[in-house]
Amino acid sequence: MYVCSCHALTHNHIEAEIAAGARCTREISAACRAGTDCGGCVRNISAILRAARQSETIELETAV
Template sequence: MFVCSCFGVTEEQVRGHAAAGACTPRQIASACKAGTDCGGCVRRIQALLGRGSCPRRQLADQGGQPLAAELPEAA
């Protein structure tokens, strides 16, 4: 299904860019131009990215510190 009609970007492409590390609509736009013309797809891109789907965003939400559950256990 197309997310961005202006540039012919699909949901699968957005998910692929997200899996490669694009965590924000701006980073998706840098990767494939989606959201840079009419802007009608930006909310859909935001929904596809979802809150917390990016490890870097999770660290930012936590103030840059990993959760105790994410720390490796001392041996």
């Protein structure tokens, strides 16, 4: 599914940027331009970031 239709970026593109170290919407925008045109996808990018943070927290808690 497309997250940023202006730059034809999918959910997988955004997750790849997070896996590469992006931790905020600005870092994702700098890396792949998502959210830099109309801005309509910024909320979706933020939601993907939140989900990734929650997933990391759950993984850390179960590892301890």
